[in-house]
Amino acid sequence: MRTTRRELLAGAAAAAAPLGAALPLPAYAQARPLRVGILAPRAGVAGTVGEVGLKGVEFAVEKLNAAGGVAGRRVELVIEEETNPRETVERARRLALQERVDVIQGVVSSGVSLALGPALEESRILTVFWDGTTQDGVNETMPRPRWVFRSTDNECEAVMGSLMAIKHFRGQFLTVAGINPDYSYGRNNWAAFLALLRRFNIEHRVVTEQWPRVGGMDLTANVAALKAANPDLVFSSLLFADLPVFMRQAHAAGLLEGRKWVFPAAGFQHTALKKEFTPPGMVFGHNTLYFADPQATPLAREFVQWYHERTRDWPHWEADRAFFAMEVWRRGVEKAVQAKGGGAWPSNAEIAEAIRGIEVVSLGGPGRMRPDGVAEQTFIQGLTVHDPRYDFPILGPDRITRMDGRQLQKGPGQDFWRWIAEARFDL
Amino acid sequence: MRGGALLAALAAVAALAAAPPLLGEYRTTLLLPVFGYGVALLGLNLLFGYGGLVSFGHAMFVAAGAYAAAVVTGVWRIESFEAVLLAAAAAGLALALPVGALCARYTKIFFGMLTLAFGMLFHSFLFKFYGLTGGDQGMRVRRPTLLGLEFEELDKTAFLVGPYYWYCLAVAALLALLMWRIVRSPFGLALRAQRDNPRKAEYLGVEVRRTRFVAFLVSAAFGAVGGAMLAVPTGLADPELAYWTHSGTLVFMTLLGGFAHFAGPLLGALAYVLLQDWLMSLTPYWRLLLGAVLALIVLACPQGLMGLPALLRARLAARRRRAAAPHPAPAE
Numbered sequence: 112m113r114t115t116r117r118e119l120l121a122g123a124a125a126a127a128a129p130l131g132a133a134l135p136l137p138a139y140a141q142a143r144p145l146r147v148g149i150l151a152p153r154a155g156v157a158g159t160v161g162e163v164g165l166k167g168v169e170f171a172v173e174k175l176n177a178a179g180g181v182a183g184r185r186v187e188l189v190i191e192e193e194t195n196p197r198e199t200v201e202r203a204r205r206l207a208l209q210e211r212v213d214v215i216q217g218v219v220s221s222g223v224s225l226a227l228g229p230a231l232e233e234s235r236i237l238t239v240f241w242d243g244t245t246q247d248g249v250n251e252t253m254p255r256p257r258w259v260f261r262s263t264d265n266e267c268e269a270v271m272g273s274l275m276a277i278k279h280f281r282g283q284f285l286t287v288a289g290i291n292p293d294y295s296y297g298r299n300n301w302a303a304f305l306a307l308l309r310r311f312n313i314e315h316r317v318v319t320e321q322w323p324r325v326g327g328m329d330l331t332a333n334v335a336a337l338k339a340a341n342p343d344l345v346f347s348s349l350l351f352a353d354l355p356v357f358m359r360q361a362h363a364a365g366l367l368e369g370r371k372w373v374f375p376a377a378g379f380q381h382t383a384l385k386k387e388f389t390p391p392g393m394v395f396g397h398n399t400l401y402f403a404d405p406q407a408t409p410l411a412r413e414f415v416q417w418y419h420e421r422t423r424d425w426p427h428w429e430a431d432r433a434f435f436a437m438e439v440w441r442r443g444v445e446k447a448v449q450a451k452g453g454g455a456w457p458s459n460a461e462i463a464e465a466i467r468g469i470e471v472v473s474l475g476g477p478g479r480m481r482p483d484g485v486a487e488q489t490f491i492q493g494l495t496v497h498d499p500r501y502d503f504p505i506l507g508p509d510r511i512t513r514m515d516g517r518q519l520q521k522g523p524g525q526d527f528w529r530w531i532a533e534a535r536f537d538l
Numbered sequence: 539m540r541g542g543a544l545l546a547a548l549a550a551v552a553a554l555a556a557a558p559p560l561l562g563e564y565r566t567t568l569l570l571p572v573f574g575y576g577v578a579l580l581g582l583n584l585l586f587g588y589g590g591l592v593s594f595g596h597a598m599f600v601a602a603g604a605y606a607a608a609v610v611t612g613v614w615r616i617e618s619f620e621a622v623l624l625a626a627a628a629a630g631l632a633l634a635l636p637v638g639a640l641c642a643r644y645t646k647i648f649f650g651m652l653t654l655a656f657g658m659l660f661h662s663f664l665f666k667f668y669g670l671t672g673g674d675q676g677m678r679v680r681r682p683t684l685l686g687l688e689f690e691e692l693d694k695t696a697f698l699v700g701p702y703y704w705y706c707l708a709v710a711a712l713l714a715l716l717m718w719r720i721v722r723s724p725f726g727l728a729l730r731a732q733r734d735n736p737r738k739a740e741y742l743g744v745e746v747r748r749t750r751f752v753a754f755l756v757s758a759a760f761g762a763v764g765g766a767m768l769a770v771p772t773g774l775a776d777p778e779l780a781y782w783t784h785s786g787t788l789v790f791m792t793l794l795g796g797f798a799h800f801a802g803p804l805l806g807a808l809a810y811v812l813l814q815d816w817l818m819s820l821t822p823y824w825r826l827l828l829g830a831v832l833a834l835i836v837l838a839c840p841q842g843l844m845g846l847p848a849l850l851r852a853r854l855a856a857r858r859r860r861a862a863a864p865h866p867a868p869a870e
Contacts, residue, residue: 153822192818196676197772197779201567202818208564208695225675226774233681233694233773245675294665294674 142456144185145444147172147437148206150217150227151241152193156326156351157219160379160429161193164217164241166422167430167474170414171437181441182448193218196226203227207236213459214239216436219429221245221265221296232259237459239440239466241432244485245296256484258463260439262432263478263486266527267519268396269300269348271490272375273307275394275512276344278538279494280371281311284343286318290333290357291348293322299527300348300375306531318342323353330357334364343370350376355383362388375492378427381504386497389504393495400431400475401491403505406513411474428475435473435488439480442469478516483523487516551711558699566699567771568815572807573706574768579792579803580717581760586789587797588721589753590733594650594785595657598637599758601664601780602629603765608677608775619682619705622766630762631755633660638754642747645736657785664777676776679769698771706767713760718800720756729753790832796842805843 149168151161172186180186189210191202199218206212215231215238218224224243231238239260289304291297301320308315319340321333330353337345349357354377361367367390377384378397401407402415402425414434418426443466447457450465457465470479476489491513493506518537521530558566578600585591603626610616610625637656641649664671671677681697683689684705689697720726731739732746740746769775778784787810795806813831817824839846 154825192822192824195778196774196776197571197768198814198818200772201571201815204567204695205564205815205819208562208567222674222676222776222778225678226772226776229678230694230771230773235693295668298668298673 142184144187145181145214146187146189146210146212147440148203148210148212148215148217149188149190149433150193150199150202150206150215150223151190151433152219154192154194156353157193159352160219160427163426164219164429164433165190166418166426167414167433168216168437170417170430171434175437175441181444193220193223196223199223200226200230203231203236203238204234207231207234213237214440214462216433216440217241218243224261228256228259228261232256235459237440237463239436241429241436245299258459260436260463260466260480260484261486262436263399263488263516264520264527265296266299266303267490267516268375268398268492269303270307270519270531271492271512271514272300272346272348272373272394272396273304274514274536274538275375275492276304276346276371276373277307277311277313278512279394280344280373281313284371285314285316286340286342287315287344287346288317288319288321288337288340288342289346290321290323290330290337291346292325292350292353294325297322297325297348301346302528303531304346304373306528307536310532310536323349323357326351326353328353328356330360331364333357334360334366337361338364338366344373345370346373346375348376349374350379352380352383354380355385358384358388379429381427382425384503386502386504389495391494391496391504391507393504394492395495395504395506396490396492397506398428398431398475399435399473399478399488399490400426400428401493401506401511402426404475404491405508405511408472408474408476410472414474431473431475431488435471435475435478435486438471438473439466439469439486442466442471443480476513481523485520485523487520490514490516490519547711547714551707554707555704558703563695563699566703567695568811569808570698570703570706570771571768572804572811573710574764574766575788575791575807575811576710576764576804577713577767578761578764579788579795579807580714581757581764582788583792583797583803584717584721584729584753584760585757586792587799587802588726588733589729589750591645591649591750591753592789593641593653593757594782594789595653595655595660596757596761596788597782597784598657598660598780599630599633599761600765600768600784600788601660601775601777602626602633602758603762603767604679604769604772604775604779605629605664605671605677606762607682607766607769608679611680611682612678617680617683617688618686619684619770622682622770623709623763626762626766627759630758630760630765633762634755634758638751638758642750642754654782654785657780658782661777661780661782664780671777674777676774679773679775681773682770702770709763709767713763714804717760721800725749725752790828792842793832793835794842796844798841799844802842802844809843 151164152158153161175186189212193199206215218240219242221243224240235258237258240262242262244262245265289301291301319336321336323330323333372393375396377395443462447461447465451457466480467482478488480486494510495504496507498505521527582596585593606626606629607622610622641652684701689701728744728749731744732749736746791806791810792803794809796802817827
């Protein structure tokens with residue numbers, strides 16, 4: 112059955128109604144559109160990640176505008192590319208000073224966010240990051256941000272993956288190995304895994320640590336080293352295009368059989384990890400969006416379908432991060448507008464203040480922006496199964512675990528490593 | 539400096555000094571990397587254009603300057619930008635002493651490959667030594683004071699497009715004047731002589747290796763000062779600054795402006811920054827177009843933008859000569 116454009120728009124408007132109609136808001140229909148600047152990688156190792164995030168933004172804006180915009184004002188996107196820190200700071204300045212955007216959203220790389228955060232904070236530019244919050248240096252660079260809102264910590268998935276490994280594989284392994292990307296994110300994830308093994312008094316022995324270059328496509332030496340070490344369990348936070356390459360090479364070398372595998376961040380590559388070289392029974396992290404989530408909201412199901420129709424692929428978590436950023440900003444704007452009582456449009460300072468403590472339901476589940484400007488979202492991981500409907504592994508419907516960000520992320524002002532040592536974890 | 543060149547330089551500095559209110563905030567911020575890269579490229583071109591030595595690792599000195607700025611402002615908590623510039627020059631020289639002592643023994647592809655290797659070694663050091671350098675996350679560069687003034691009342695954008703802009707313009711102008719004196723000095727003459735015919739230069743009493751070594755040191759100091767100037771607007775020193783692709787970008791800028799002209803690198807920095815800004819706003823495929831521009835320059839205008847007027851004049855003259863020449867009589 113073909114759907115006409117009119118029917119599609121009517122359906123989109125109906126589905127988006129809860130987004131815009133929850134609060135009685137004064138109309139600013141005659142005002143100029145709100146301009147949202149987006150910074151996303153569009154090439155290189157994180158290029159596909161950026162493209163999925165852009166789809167999440169596109170979907171969110173389509174829904175918002177179909178529902179009458181944000182507080183009666185349409186939303187326009189201005190997209191710039193995230194590259195290295197210096198260039199991305201320049202692109203952000205272009206968005207703020209030349210394009211006069213009302214808010215900047217986006218960013219995947221921690222290296223970029225560490226440069227961009229202080230630069231935008233010092234320039235008083237309202238910003239909501241999608242991603243890029245690896246621990247090191249984040250607290251030092253922006254102790255009490257007023258204008259910049261950070262994403263949930265990058266290490267959340269490693270904490271959850273480690274807890275999942277302990278829950279499902281306890282007593283089934285003694286020797287462990289790690290193959291993690293050679294930068295702060297990979298090193299922190301591996302350190303967090305080992306810290307949690309110690310925390311739960313899991314007897315273990317590290318037999319090898321492999322640190323391939325991010326985006327490096329020849330991992331045969333790492334595969335050989337893992338094979339020689341013969342670990343019972345392998346923990347890997349590989350997450351870019353190097354992950355499918357590693358799996359192919361590991362499969363060819365016979366490394367995959369007879370071991371436990373923990374991949375807390377593999378969701379970035381889920382559709383590229385084909386069944387012929389990706390075994391069932393792995394701990395597999397989908398971060399904040401699992402495309403086949405049986406408990407997904409109607410909005411999330413609609414997005415997955417919308418995405419699939421346009422790309423013939425299934426989305427991953429960067430789409431949810433982008434949707435979440437747009438949603439907390441929208442809610443902040445509407446809250447600030449309502450607080451003004453229909454008078455003048457609120458300032459960015461008032462919107463920033465209104466965003467603190469906002470609760471939203473994003474595509475992957477409920478989340479919030481903490482009063483200290485750090486996001487908390489719902490994380491989804493599980494054990495993989497081979498399902499005839501897909502040529503890549505999905506999560507077994509009865510082996511899916513959901514955890515709220517509060518259980519996976521340090522509290523305001525806390526040190527990550529001290530938090531891991533002292534927090535109460537519920538397996 | 540000849541009268542015409544002096545006047546042109548003064549006019550350019552005056553125009554740049556008066557530019558911020560006309561350009562607006564964003565375009566003014568775009569000129570900040572032009573000043574930083576301009577200084578670094580003046581140094582690079584001392585080796586490349588005047589010394590005939592193409593360095594593919596020069597970004598290491600830019601990175602050294604940026605990390606010096608991070609250490610001075612972030613670790614030592616010294617906020618003076620004058621101290622930052624001095625520390626950057628010292629860091630560049632300290633790095634260039636051992637590297638230059640080895641590289642100055644070689645020329646052509648061997649010099650290029652050695653500088654590339656040392657550049658990547660330095661990148662690996664910055665990337666791997668987390669405790670010292672912050673690894674892939676780099677080190678924060680805090681906002682400095684200028685001549686002891688804090689400008690606390692200005693947010694970062696106002697600081698950058700105001701006092702910092704004029705300060706960097708002045709630094710770039712002074713260093714350009716210094717480089718002009720260097721290339722016009724007997725040392726500059728010796729450097730050109732060893733480029734054109736090293737054996738003959740040695741017969742004439744030029745100490746070729748020492749000349750190359752000193753040029754390497756000066757070049758490194760300029761690169762590091764340029765790196766420090768670049769780091770303040772970004773607010774971060776990160777290992778990508780030392781990556782080989784950044785060294786390639788520096789060579790690209792020099793070729794774009796014209797390595798055979800003193801002002802070529804300055805024009806190259808300006809043209810590259812504006813071209814990249816325009817292309818990035820235009821299309822996600824901007825890298826492809828930048829590559830096409832580089833290919834076009836090498837093929838059609840090897841003297842770069844500074845050589846373009848002379849190239850056009852020569853082509854016009856050749857066309858006129860062809861038009862004026864009597865047509866040969868048809869063969870019987």
